Amino acid sequence: MPGDRLTILDGGRVDELPAPDGLALVERARAAGRPVALDREEGAAFLGVSAAERGRALATLEAPDFTLPDLDGRLHALSAQRGRKVLLVAYASW
Secondary structure, three states: OOHHHHEEEEEOOOEEEEHHHHHHHHHHHOOOOEEEEEEOOOOOOEOOOOOHHHHHHHHHHOOOOOOEOOOOOOOOOOOOOOOOOOOOOOOOOO
């Protein structure tokens, strides 16, 4: 791993930990049934939420809040659109 450090993305938080501590956290997340994406070469890991937590969020039928910039760089939050219909088009080139 680059520099023997592991960058962990977990629930919107980003933490950089020594590799052994980061790998221990990844294993605890796996044991708890959370999805994990680990790239040892890049020294990064993403910890997803458990199926039970995703199920609770889906049961509300409410999209999680997020903020994105428009083409002019102004930020727009989904929460500012509550009560309105919103069409979101997502594209990825990978």
